[in-house]
Amino acid sequence: MTDRIIVKDLVVFAYHGVHPEEQRLGQRFEVDLSCAMNLREAAKRDTEGATVSYSSLVEIVAEISSRRTFFLIEALADDIARTILSRYAQIDAVTVTVRKPSAPIPATLGYVAVEVTRDRND
Numbered sequence: 001m002t003d004r005i006i007v008k009d010l011v012v013f014a015y016h017g018v019h020p021e022e023q024r025l026g027q028r029f030e031v032d033l034s035c036a037m038n039l040r041e042a043a044k045r046d047t048e049g050a051t052v053s054y055s056s057l058v059e060i061v062a063e064i065s066s067r068r069t070f071f072l073i074e075a076l077a078d079d080i081a082r083t084i085l086s087r088y089a090q091i092d093a094v095t096v097t098v099r100k101p102s103a104p105i106p107a108t109l110g111y112v113a114v115e116v117t118r119d120r121n122d
Contacts, residue, residue: 093119
């Protein structure tokens with residue numbers, strides 16, 4: 001069984017996309033994180049130092065989303081996943097979902113999204 005820390009429906013405003021107007025005007029992106037790690041010690045000790053702070057995970061997403069412009073949300077999701085793994089040795093794997101609810105597609109849809117999973121072997 002794998003324990004997980006989950007951040008759901010985080011909204012960031014950023015300037016990612018292949019179209020010049022996306023990079024100029026920006027848009028909302030929604031991000032979910034699912035970090036696989038052993039949470040037994042955190043549950044036993046009941047102290048913040050025994051786990052990964054949700055706030056720090058949110059800060060990573062905000063930092064990467066604003067640091068540079070990505071053409072593809074695939075690249076954004078990959079960068080978020082790899083950064084989380086590099087900063088937190090106790091996280092074994094992370095799944096990052098990036099949704100783009102306002103994708104410039106001539107169709108009625110809820111959103112487009114990518115989901116990447118990275119682990120210590122990647």
